[in-house]
Structures are given as structure tokens and as C-alpha cells.
Amino acid sequence: MNDAGEPARVRKIIHVDMDAFYASVEQRDNPHLRGRPVAVGGMHRGVVAAASYEARAYGVHSAMPSVTAMRRCPDLVFVKPRFDVYREVSRQIRAIFADYTPHIEPLSLDEAYLDVTEDLRGIGIATTIAEQIRARIRSETGLTASAGVSYNKFLAKLASDQNKPDGLCVVTPRQGLAFVAALPVKRFHGVGPVTAARMARLGIETGADLRAQSLAWLEAHFGRSGGYYHRAARGEDDRPVRADRPYKSVGAERTFDTDLVEAADLSAELARIAGYAWARVERAEVSGRTVTLKVKFQDFRIVTRAHSTSGAIQDEAEFLAIGRHLLHGLLPVERGIRLLGLTLSGLKPLEEAAMPQLGLPI
Known part of the structure; x- marks a missing residue:
């Protein structure tokens, strides 16, 4: 019920996720790469930014160190990222979205939420809209996308991953509870490998296991995240x-x-963390001038250190160099470190950051 005592309107949410986006663009543009295991990123240094489905069959995935990827797949072909091309294709895809709704929330260059509760074309059926969008993406870009359709963002995102690649999954209000109950909790957004392992030790493997726990129990074991897990297990968002x-x-x-x-x-x-973080910076199409290092020690004490530059951080190498400088200030450590994090803030859109200032030579 809403504040007026009327039944709450059911939203129609679509989550569109491009299939192996960077690698698929490279395979589209280079016929010699089609059907071969491809990794976008640096071969001799850094991490894998994206992997084709052929590479994923060998266990290669994003954020994996390049040397590990090569060990798993000796025939892996590394391709240097072309973020200008990826951004242009992303703009094409977002233009397609905009033909159906103004309510678009991009998460990165290759995925977005769309609210089509009231769509611009008067189609009225979210599944039909998702099918049309996927068909147009294939026709206009030569790429494939997977989509999830549901009544909230949490379920739509889960659904988009259900039938990848080039798939569509619809979760209706009647199906929501059963859909969540059957999924392993490691599929839930916000449940990483460490949390999933912790849940497993507590006997929680599936959404049904999670739903069986009370809010008080979840908060006792997971703190503030307990409330989120309680809602997620019930398909609420x-x-x-x-x-x-x-x-x-x-x-x-x-x-x-x-x-x-x-x-x-x-x-x-x-260095591995910086590579993964910088790939996210590139996908977000932003620049920034403040680097923050997060350190969690063995006793769970958390320390942060930050450094701001006069201008935008230029590249991953500068980002990492600042991070290492901040880390050096905390060394040596007497107690072990259990977590490292590196963040860029003070953000501006790339277009704004790239604008020349008046009075300076171009």
C-alpha cells in the first residue's frame, strides 16, 4: 500500500548487460579473433580487464593477473584496450535505451537499469521492450546483450545473468520468492567470495537457507549488512x-x-587491485584527483590514507604509484594485513575534465 492507502504499483525494471563487452567488440572488429580465447588487458603486466567466452571456458576472468590467465590458457590472445571505441559503442546502446524510456541508470559502459513502468512507445509489456532492445543492439552494433526483467532492480540484475550469453529471463511477482530461494547466495550482489564462504560455514548455501534466518540472527553475524541479506532473501528491493x-x-x-x-x-x-580499480574508472568515464588507500589489519582495525593532486590522475601507473607511496608510509607492519583497497575520488566526467581552460594554449 502507498501513503494514500492504494495498492502500490508494480514497477517494470529491465537490467541489460552486454555479453563479454570489451572482448566481443574486439572480436567483432577483428575477424581473426573470432572463436579464439581473447583477453583485453596487458599481457606482461597487470590484470585481465575482460575475457571472451572462449577464454572463460579455461577459467580466465576479469581481475585475474595476466600471468595466471596465460597459465590457464596458453593460447590466450591479449588485446590492448580501446576505451574510446568501447565508449562510442556504449553511447550507441544508450541511444537505443532512450527510445523506450528516459529512466536509465548506467552502471558502467556495458550495463544499465531501465524503468519501463511507463515506456515512451506505449508498448506496456516489459518483456517485449527487452526483446526489442536486444534485437536492436544486435542489428545496430553487431553485439549481443542479455537482459533480466522483473519488478525490482535486485531481481532484474540476477535475472540478466541467468541465461547468459544472449539470453532473456523474466521473473514475475509470483515467481520472485521461488527464484531467489533456488539461487546460490554467491550469485547475490554484495555477497563476495569471502562472505559466501562465511555463509557456507554457517550452513547458508542458497536463498532459501538465507530466508530461514531471522533479521536479528543475520544482524548478529553480518552487522549492518544483515538487513540487506534479510530483504534480498525475500526478493525485496x-x-x-x-x-x-x-x-x-x-x-x-x-x-x-x-x-x-x-x-x-x-x-x-x-598492483592487482589498482588494475581492477582503474578498469572501473575507465568504464565509468570519469577522472579524479584523490587517491585513498584502505588497509584492514589482522585485528580488523581499519586505517585510510589519502593524497590529492593538483590535476586529474593521468593513468593507472600514476594511480598505482600514489597508492604505493601511501602504503609505504604504513610499512613495516607488525601485524598482518587482511585487506587492501584503492579508490579514486574527486571525480568529474571525462568530457568535463578534458575541456581546456580559458587562457591556456591548446
């Missing part, structure tokens, strides 16, 4: 689709299986 949502910060962090003490190990892990 009242977040609206927010068009042009501004980014406050972009980054990445990693919890280690074993606490780290050695400077060389910490530096190597920070």
Missing part, C-alpha cells in the same frame, strides 16, 4: 532507477585468504 547517478568514488578492494606482512607481497597485491 525498493530502490528506484536513478538516471544519471553521479559517482562519488570508484575503486576496488580485496580480502586475502592469508594475512600479508611482507612489503613485496603487499605491493604486488596493490
Whole structure:
């Protein structure tokens, strides 16, 4: 019920997620790469930014160190990222979205939420709209997209991953509880590998297992996240689709299986985290001038250090160099470090950051 005592209107939400976006663009533009395992990223240094489905069959995935990817797939072809091309294709895709609704919330270059409760074309059926969007993306860009259709953002995002690649999944209000109950909790947004392992130790493997726990129990074991897990297990999510949502910060962090003490190990892990974070910066089409290092020690004490530059951070190398400088200020460590994170803030859209200032030579 709403505030007027009337039944709440059921939203119609679509989550569109491009299939292996960066790698698919490279395979589209280079016939020699089609059908081959492809990784977008640096071969000799850094991490995999994206992997084709042929590469994923070998266990190669984004954020994986390039050397590990090569060990798993010796025939892997590395391709240098072309973010200008990816951004242009993303603009094409968003133009397609805009033909159906003004309520578009991009999450990155390759995925977005759409609220089509009231669509511009008067189609009225979210599944039909999703089918038309997917068909147009294929026709106009030569790429495939998967889509999830449901009554909230949480379920739509889960559904878009259900039948990948090139798939469509619809979860109606009648199906929501059963759909969530059958899924492994590791599929839930916000449940990473560490949390999933912790849940498994507590006997929670599926959405049904999670729903069996009380709110008080979940909050006792997971703190503030307990409320989110309680709602997620019931397929509840009242977040609206927010068009042009501004980014406050972009980054990445990693919890280690074993606490780290050695400077060389910490530096190597920070490089991996920086690579993953910078890929997110590129996808978000932003620039920033403040780098923040987050460190969680063995005793769960958290320390942050930040450094701001006079201008925008230019590239991943500068981003990592600042992060390593901040880390160096905390070394040596007596107790192990269980988590590192690196974040870029003070953000501006790339177009705004690239505008020349008056009075300066171009």
C-alpha cells in the first residue's frame, strides 16, 4: 500500500548487460579473433580487464593477473584496450535505451537499469521492450546483450545473468520468492567470495537457507549488512532507477585468504587491485584527483590514507604509484594485513575534465 492507502504499483525494471563487452567488440572488429580465447588487458603486466567466452571456458576472468590467465590458457590472445571505441559503442546502446524510456541508470559502459513502468512507445509489456532492445543492439552494433526483467532492480540484475550469453529471463511477482530461494547466495550482489564462504560455514548455501534466518540472527553475524541479506532473501528491493547517478568514488578492494606482512607481497597485491580499480574508472568515464588507500589489519582495525593532486590522475601507473607511496608510509607492519583497497575520488566526467581552460594554449 502507498501513503494514500492504494495498492502500490508494480514497477517494470529491465537490467541489460552486454555479453563479454570489451572482448566481443574486439572480436567483432577483428575477424581473426573470432572463436579464439581473447583477453583485453596487458599481457606482461597487470590484470585481465575482460575475457571472451572462449577464454572463460579455461577459467580466465576479469581481475585475474595476466600471468595466471596465460597459465590457464596458453593460447590466450591479449588485446590492448580501446576505451574510446568501447565508449562510442556504449553511447550507441544508450541511444537505443532512450527510445523506450528516459529512466536509465548506467552502471558502467556495458550495463544499465531501465524503468519501463511507463515506456515512451506505449508498448506496456516489459518483456517485449527487452526483446526489442536486444534485437536492436544486435542489428545496430553487431553485439549481443542479455537482459533480466522483473519488478525490482535486485531481481532484474540476477535475472540478466541467468541465461547468459544472449539470453532473456523474466521473473514475475509470483515467481520472485521461488527464484531467489533456488539461487546460490554467491550469485547475490554484495555477497563476495569471502562472505559466501562465511555463509557456507554457517550452513547458508542458497536463498532459501538465507530466508530461514531471522533479521536479528543475520544482524548478529553480518552487522549492518544483515538487513540487506534479510530483504534480498525475500526478493525485496525498493530502490528506484536513478538516471544519471553521479559517482562519488570508484575503486576496488580485496580480502586475502592469508594475512600479508611482507612489503613485496603487499605491493604486488596493490598492483592487482589498482588494475581492477582503474578498469572501473575507465568504464565509468570519469577522472579524479584523490587517491585513498584502505588497509584492514589482522585485528580488523581499519586505517585510510589519502593524497590529492593538483590535476586529474593521468593513468593507472600514476594511480598505482600514489597508492604505493601511501602504503609505504604504513610499512613495516607488525601485524598482518587482511585487506587492501584503492579508490579514486574527486571525480568529474571525462568530457568535463578534458575541456581546456580559458587562457591556456591548446
